Amino acid sequence: MSDPTTFERRLADAFTRYADTAVLDVDIDEIATTMVALTLRSPRRDGVVAGLASRWPRRTLVTVGLLVTLLAAVLAAALIVGSHRRVPLPFGPAANGLIAFDSGGDMYVGDPVTGQSHLVLGGPGTQSDPAFSPDGSHLALIQSTSVSGKDDVVVVGVDGSNPTVVTPRPLTNLTWLDWTPDSRQVVLVAAVGGHQGLLLADATGAGIRTLVNDVDVDIPVFRPPDGGEIMFRADTPNGSGIFVVDADGSHRRALIAPAATTNPQFDLRSPQYSPDGGRIAYMAWDDVRRVMRIFAMNADGSGAHQLASDPQAWFEGWPIWSPDGTRLIETRQFYDGSGHPLDNTRPYAVAWVDGRTPAVETGPPMTTGFQHAAWSPDGTEILVQGNDQQLILDPSGGPWHATPWTSNAYPAWQRDAPR
Amino acid sequence: MTNRASDQAHALDSIVGRAAAGEERAFATLVRAHHESMLRVAFVITGDREVAADAVQTAWSVAWRRLGTLRDASAIKTWLVAIAANEARLSLRRQRRRAVVELAITPNGDTDDPGRRIAIVDLQRAMRGLSANDRMLLALRFAAGLESAEIAGHLQLSASGVRSRLARLLERLRRELDHV
Incomplete structure (x- = not known):
């Protein structure tokens, strides 16, 4: 080897x-022309608030504010006496609410029907990766205040009220964030104990605890209907496998035992429970044919079988159950005749779980980046995301x-109570 | 400060101030001056030209919204590069569910004197094995050319802490890349 100084010069x-x-x-x-058009010529979304403040005299604003506060208090008392807010169940179909998205480092929610949007959380730092609580009342998001590589998790009301940092200290390599089914805790994956561990943070900021810290956890999901188990794919010294633990982190068992593969980055990633909790869809790599395919099995790991596939696709993965459990979104990639990945193809298809109805391709041809999706x-x-656009x-x-706003946020669609 | 340096500082102050006020020509001047540096850093972190371009586009949007908070106009390059680096790091997290098609980089002059150069494909492979934070540190040092003290200011570390982390990373890369 060369000496360190010479190596650094070569590096x-x-x-x-x-x-x-x-x-x-x-x-x-x-x-330069494009960036001017995309930034300076786009309206600042908080301009409505600033404009209001600048046009109205301060004394008038105070008077109006007092009247509004009084009216709100009367309405709130009437609502509390009258009835509780109806909330959707944590799993299965619900009514469509707002969509969360980040733009320019701040977090917004928007109504896909009216196109109206408003700021939820801004200020210093970058707000990203929103997730609605299952009851639709709050957003959890990641706040990065520096480039130190450590991030906080913030829980905030959908109306921007009461933002609370729920991580006692910034976390390193925070890669996943979601909610427990009861909307009371936020589940996280971040560096802990030398691994990508599984953590639960109280949504009020009361504390955080580690459930798993001896394997590398990837994309944990709670089992419907009661959320009593958590399933995740984990990397172990023996390879990747699919595991389940009880909701308190105890009683870990393998649904698919770890095994070596030639595609360790994606094999078995993102297993998903059906909305009734009875079945699991997952993707698995075929080492011989060198293709990714989608499989389904019972929730106890029995009865695994491959779902129908397109023979032209080398990759079929990232299955996402429809709220009624009848269909799966899947992401596809194709090869050309010479073995190179094809670009500008239609990456999304909706497959019926019954296996009898042909899958339907949907959406426009895309290059790359459009590979995150969520059902309404x-x-x-x-809702799909990528390339600074949501479709x-x-x-x-x-x-x-396209949605009325410009963002490449991870798809997050608020669940609302059936009307 | 010499008159010439003072004039340059005033000119930069003026450009940053006018850009913050929304003047298109001033903002375009900043883009022309710094976009490539930001893109280089974002690419080293993400390893993907398209993802890097998206990250830098978002970084300009973030920068425009926060330009008024920049106290020292002379730090504009470091400030912009740090924003781009952070957006690149965040874009790596957004790709957590993405089936990345890893395209080989065309060797850029690697055939010249191959025995004394580190091949780009080897460097790219080594970078994939590093965490986003380590990639960011290397990108700020080698793609943006920032000194340890400048990096430390943005990583909330001491300059000595940056130097020791860099030293560990360099030793790791030396073991992986230094075949000669």
């Missing part, structure tokens, strides 16, 4: 050449349209 040279590949063919004048709570639409697709393969 710096390699980094320069590597980074140069990013700026090949960049037309800086075109970029009522199961009539699909709403028709599960039947009909027309699609």
Whole structure:
């Protein structure tokens, strides 16, 4: 080996050449024009609030504020006396609510029907990765206040009320965030004990506890209907497997035992419970044919079988159950005749779990990045994300349209009580 | 400060101030001056040109909203590069469910004197084995050319802490890449 100083010089040279590949063919004048159009010519979303404050005299605002507060108190008392807010069940179909999205580092919610949106949480730092509580009342999100690589989790009312940091200290390598079915805790995956561990943070900020810290956990999900078990894919020294633990982290058992694979990055990732908790859909890598396929099995790990597939697709994965449990969104990638991945194909298809009805492709051809998806709570639409745009697709393969806002946020659609 | 340096500082102050006020020509000037540096850093962190371009686009949006909070206009490059690095790190997390098609990078001049150069494909492979935080540290040091003290200011570490982390990373990369 060369001495450290010589190696550092050679490494710096390699980094320069590597980074140069990013700026090949960049037309800086075109970029500047585009960035001006995308930033300066886009309205600041908090402008409505600022405008109101600047147009109204302060004394008038105070008077109006007092009247509004009094009216709100009267209404709140009437509501408390009259009835409790109806909330949706944590699993299964629900009514469609708002969509959460981040833009310019701040967090918003928007109504996909009216196009109206409002700021939920802004300020210093970057707010990202929103997740609605199952009861639809709160958002959990990741707040990055520096480039230190450590992040906080914040829980905030959907109306922006009472933002609370629920992580006692910033977490390293925070890769997943979701809610427990009772909407009282936030489940996290972050670096703990030398692994990507599974943690539960109280949504009021009362504390955090570690459930799993001896394997690398990936995308945990609670089992319907009561959330009494948590399923996750984990990397172990023997390979990747699918595991279940009780909701308190105890009694870990393997549904699919760890085994070596030639595709350790994606094999068995993101197993998903059906809305009734009786079945599991997952993707598995075929080492011989070198294809990814979607399988289903019973919740106890028995009865595994491959679902119908498109022979032209080398990758079929990321299954997501429809709220009624009849269909799965799946993501596909295709190869051309010479064995290279094809770009600009339609990556989304909706497959019927019965295996008899052919899958339906939906949405436009896309390049890359459009590979996160979520069903609308009522199961009539699909929200997908990528390339700074969110699209709403028709599960039947009909027309699609873009949301009224520009964002590449992870899809999060609020569940609302049936009306 | 010499008159020339003072004039340059005033000019930069003016450009940043006018950009913060929404003047399109001033903002475009900042984009022309710093976009490529931001893109280089984001690419080293993400390893994907398209993801890096998306991250830098978001970074400009973040920067525009927060430009008024920048106290020292002379730190604009470091400030923008740090925002781009953070957006690149966040975009890695957003890809957690993405089936990444890893395309081989065309060797850029690697055939010249191959025995004395670290091949880009080897560097790319080694970077994939590092955490997002370690990639960010290397990108800020080697793709943006920031000094340890500048990096420390953005990572909330001491300069000596940055140097020791870099030293460990360099030793790891030396074991992986230094075949000669």
